[in-house]
Amino acid sequence: ISxxxxxxxxxxxxxxxxxxRSAAAKATAYCPYSRFRVGCSILTENDxxxxxxxxxxxxxxxxxxxxxxxxxxxxxxxxxxxxxVAVATDISPPxxxxxxxxxxxxxxxxxxxxxxxxxxxxxxxxxxxxxxxxLSFGPxxxxxxxxxxxxx
Amino acid sequence: ISxxxxxxxxxxxxxxxxxxRSAAAKATAYCPYSRFRVGCSILTENDxxxxxxxxxxxxxxxxxxxxxxxxxxxxxxxxxxxxxVAVATDISPPxxxxxxxxxxxxxxxxxxxxxxxxxxxxxxxxxxxxxxxxLSFGPxxxxxxxxxxxxx
Amino acid sequence: ISxxxxxxxxxxxxxxxxxxRSAAAKATAYCPYSRFRVGCSILTENDxxxxxxxxxxxxxxxxxxxxxxxxxxxxxxxxxxxxxVAVATDISPPxxxxxxxxxxxxxxxxxxxxxxxxxxxxxxxxxxxxxxxxLSFGPxxxxxxxxxxxxx
Amino acid sequence: ISxxxxxxxxxxxxxxxxxxRSAAAKATAYCPYSRFRVGCSILTENDxxxxxxxxxxxxxxxxxxxxxxxxxxxxxxxxxxxxxVAVATDISPPxxxxxxxxxxxxxxxxxxxxxxxxxxxxxxxxxxxxxxxxLSFGPxxxxxxxxxxxxx
Ligand SMILES: [Zn+2]
Ligand SMILES: [Zn+2]
Ligand SMILES: [Zn+2]
Ligand SMILES: [Zn+2]
Numbered sequence: 286i287s288x289x290x291x292x293x294x295x296x297x298x299x300x301x302x303x304x305x306r307s308a309a310a311k312a313t314a315y316c317p318y319s320r321f322r323v324g325c326s327i328l329t330e331n332d333x334x335x336x337x338x339x340x341x342x343x344x345x346x347x348x349x350x351x352x353x354x355x356x357x358x359x360x361x362x363x364x365x366x367x368x369x370v371a372v373a374t375d376i377s378p379p380x381x382x383x384x385x386x387x388x389x390x391x392x393x394x395x396x397x398x399x400x401x402x403x404x405x406x407x408x409x410x411x412x413x414x415x416x417x418x419x420l421s422f423g424p425x426x427x428x429x430x431x432x433x434x435x436x437x
Numbered sequence: 438i439s440x441x442x443x444x445x446x447x448x449x450x451x452x453x454x455x456x457x458r459s460a461a462a463k464a465t466a467y468c469p470y471s472r473f474r475v476g477c478s479i480l481t482e483n484d485x486x487x488x489x490x491x492x493x494x495x496x497x498x499x500x501x502x503x504x505x506x507x508x509x510x511x512x513x514x515x516x517x518x519x520x521x522v523a524v525a526t527d528i529s530p531p532x533x534x535x536x537x538x539x540x541x542x543x544x545x546x547x548x549x550x551x552x553x554x555x556x557x558x559x560x561x562x563x564x565x566x567x568x569x570x571x572l573s574f575g576p577x578x579x580x581x582x583x584x585x586x587x588x589x
Numbered sequence: 590i591s592x593x594x595x596x597x598x599x600x601x602x603x604x605x606x607x608x609x610r611s612a613a614a615k616a617t618a619y620c621p622y623s624r625f626r627v628g629c630s631i632l633t634e635n636d637x638x639x640x641x642x643x644x645x646x647x648x649x650x651x652x653x654x655x656x657x658x659x660x661x662x663x664x665x666x667x668x669x670x671x672x673x674v675a676v677a678t679d680i681s682p683p684x685x686x687x688x689x690x691x692x693x694x695x696x697x698x699x700x701x702x703x704x705x706x707x708x709x710x711x712x713x714x715x716x717x718x719x720x721x722x723x724l725s726f727g728p729x730x731x732x733x734x735x736x737x738x739x740x741x
Numbered sequence: 742i743s744x745x746x747x748x749x750x751x752x753x754x755x756x757x758x759x760x761x762r763s764a765a766a767k768a769t770a771y772c773p774y775s776r777f778r779v780g781c782s783i784l785t786e787n788d789x790x791x792x793x794x795x796x797x798x799x800x801x802x803x804x805x806x807x808x809x810x811x812x813x814x815x816x817x818x819x820x821x822x823x824x825x826v827a828v829a830t831d832i833s834p835p836x837x838x839x840x841x842x843x844x845x846x847x848x849x850x851x852x853x854x855x856x857x858x859x860x861x862x863x864x865x866x867x868x869x870x871x872x873x874x875x876l877s878f879g880p881x882x883x884x885x886x887x888x889x890x891x892x893x
Contacts, residue, residue, distance in 0.1 A: 313514070317576065318623070329726065344654070345652055357509055358510050380878055383647075384840035392493075392495060400730070470624060497801040497804055502800070528730075533725065535803060536689055536691040563796060636768055647878060665769040665771075693804075693805075
């Protein structure tokens with residue numbers, strides 16, 4: 286743990302909070318369809334934790350994931366820089382964020398941001414965003430509006 | 438206003454809070470692509486207000502709307518019953534929730550729930566959920582799992 | 590049936606094709622998670638039928654619905670005007686398109702376009718798009734790009 | 742090119758078709774909002790090509806990407822095994838599939854499947870699915886239904 290904290294510039298208390306909060310957030314999931322609970326906790330630049338869980342829908346594609354709930358909260362509360370992301374599920378080995386969430390995270394996090402994935406027993410895997418979504422594109426990739434032909 | 442409050446069982450202070458909070462929430466939007474700010478405020482059964490705004494993404498379909506951000510927060514904070522929803526934008530006549538958000542709201546709100554749509558000047562239109570999403574389906578519509586053949 | 594065809598300006602053969610093709614399209618669904626098959630058939634302005642079915646994903650929100658598969662095909666094959674939409678499922682009463690699909694359809698269909706919803710026995714309900722998605726917004730609703738402040 | 746074809750078990754004619762078809766498919770995009778055209782072509786196990794392009798929506802999150810249009814077509818036409826995917830855009834360096842599409846593709850393709858990304862001049866980058874979406878989860882990852890507690 287101490288080595289992990291050093292590698293990713295986190296304090297042990299922050300790491301433990303990421304673990305315990307993401308695990309606790311599972312209890313707030315609304316997932317009657319998949320019955321697959323996911324909890325997420327993110328650590329902002331100024332050391333606040335913001336949590337989320339999956340919220341499903343009878344029309345499956347309309348539901349949303351834990352990571353997007355947490356980042357939706359964080360961004361609309363004014364946060365734009367983040368130190369770490371944690372995701373927890375009830376399976377082992379740990380589940381990773383889906384591709385859609387990796388893309389959502391990409392909009393706001395540096396490529397070096399660590400993403401911790403905790404399994405049901407608290408064991409974890411950690412990867413940086415650039416490892417989970419290589420060759421990604423984000424806000425900087427779109428051509429500036431002026432360079433495009435007028436709409437319609 | 439007093440007539441509206443009576444029709445929808447709201448106190449005037451609640452109505453005004455729905456208006457001012459949804460309008461204020463526009464300032465929390467992240468919408469560099471559409472530059473179309475949307476704010477949302479929802480009133481829970483126990484008279485709490487929970488707000489949200491749209492959070493866009495360089496991959497447009499990955500972004501999310503104000504209503505889903507607000508309901509994502511509310512549901513993962515334990516709320517399951519709601520008195521009213523308000524949405525505010527910078528145009529006139531007021532914009533309505535997109536179909537995807539109407540479906541997301543449908544999962545958690547009674548069909549009679551009023552949805553207030555405020556324009557840039559504070560004028561509004563109000564419709565009940567069942568009017569915005571007629572003939573809808575929600576959690577009760579899916580066949581119980583036991584009635585379906587085994588997966589795969 | 591003949592009255593329905595008259596009301597919605599369809600030939601009986603077109604109506605029957607909408608029914609049989611949307612019902613047949615159910616067999617092409619990929620839905621191991623919900624086990625809820627949906628078939629869709631749309632009739633283009635020049636009397637072509639284009640079909641689709643739901644395609645689900647292990648990450649539920651990443652999946653797509655029958656209607657969006659069918660319209661995705663149709664639009665990328667060059668169609669922009671449509672006479673009717675049909676959806677078929679294995680339940681009764683018939684299921685309606687989810688809100689997300691109503692919005693997707695709204696981009697391309699006139700508000701008067703009929704949407705037929707067939708149940709497992711071939712009985713149906715029909716509503717016009719404007720009835721299924723009242724007070725909707727579409728391509729015409731967004732402010733023209735030039736009227737917005739520069740990005741960033 | 743011949744080395745690339747050898748590495749990914751493609752014939753040169755197949756590679757050229759992937760390039761020319763994905764580039765041509767850009768012309769079928771409906772993208773009035775981003776004005777960012779994307780074309781996609783996929784090669785099925787039995788050597789059929791199926792193409793798609795992005796189809797946007799006034800409600801940005803409701804739109805869909807080229808890759809999901811193409812796979813939606815392919816899957817509902819009965820294809821379940823694929824040899825290669827190609828994506829083409831009007832920028833350079835080439836754009837990669839968004840995270841949501843990587844997840845959609847993950848449901849149907851082997852991890853070794855090559856994904857070609859062509860830029861505006863026909864130059865390309867190629868990566869295998871497992872490189873674009875490492876540590877991914879797919880259909881095999883979800884616990885079998887019977888192992889979960891009853892819904893609700
Ligand atoms: Zn996700
Ligand atoms: Zn919306
Ligand atoms: Zn749908
Ligand atoms: Zn995509």
